[in-house]
Amino acid sequence: MRGDFTITAETSNKQLAFVEHIVRKLKPGGRAGIVLPDNVLFADGAGRELRRWMMEVADLHTILRLPTGIFYAQGVKTNVVFLRRGRQARGGTRAVWVYDMRAGQPAFGKTRPLRDADFAEFEAAYGADPHGGAARADAGPEGRWRRFSREEIAARADNLDITWLREADEAAEDALEEPADILDAMREHLARAMAEIDGLALEIGGTPAMPEAAE
Incomplete structure (x- = not known):
């Protein structure tokens, strides 16, 4: 067991350990943008901690919800988390701004690649x-651009998978045409459902249906 992974030492989820490693390596005032799959934002247990x-230790000021289909081969939806390591030990994040670049967008994939121009509105809002x-x-x-206070996020059990344009997001998935894209969207919904079931099982003292490594 490595002593520099105090939050994620007991989990086999390498994604969580990767995030802890980055944050710990940041010097006071240092900043980072981290690409993360959705499950890191909503996972219970070690993910919530x-x-x-x-x-607490960083100002996690912005989350960019990336469109569907960018990493279709892996079957995951992703986000970019922007943070700055605090100069004090505690009280880093007062609010998180979330930009939903996913809902209501065209189905990105082989026939519609993501381009620099697609980020123009987010850059202006940022x-x-x-x-x-x-x-x-x-x-x-x-x-597409919302502010959530630290208190509001705490009331969500520190779940950062925040959506408010869900119907449009689902419409974008309905427009998928490539069989591989459709299959990967199905896998993502199944993975999310299993993660929610496992989180509930842990809260009531049961056994997760799937090991954390499968997230």
Whole structure:
């Protein structure tokens, strides 16, 4: 057991250990953008503890929900998490801004690759400050850009898989045409369902249906 992985020492989920490693390596004031699959944002157990710790020691100021189909071969949906390591030991995150670039977008894949121009609206919302300190305006429940306070996230059991445009997201999946893309979307829904079942099983003292390594 490695002493530098105190949050994820008991889990076999290498994705969680990868995140802890990055955050611990950041110097005070250092920043990072980390590409993560959805399950890291909603996993219970060690996943929840990792997110809680990360928001204490760092300012996790922005999450970009990437569109469906970018990593279709792996069958996962992904996000970019932007954070800055705090100069103090605690109290790093006051609010998290979430940009949903996934809902209502065309089905990205072999026939529609993601391009630099597709990020223009997110870049404008993010602002010029690389640390996420630029003036920002919440676009409301019909928009792509929302602010969630640390208290609101705590009320969600520190679940950072935040959606509010779900119907449009599902419509984008309905537009998938490539058999491989459709299969990978099905795998993602199954993986999410199994993770939720395992989280409930752990909370009531039961046995998870699948090992963490399978997440």
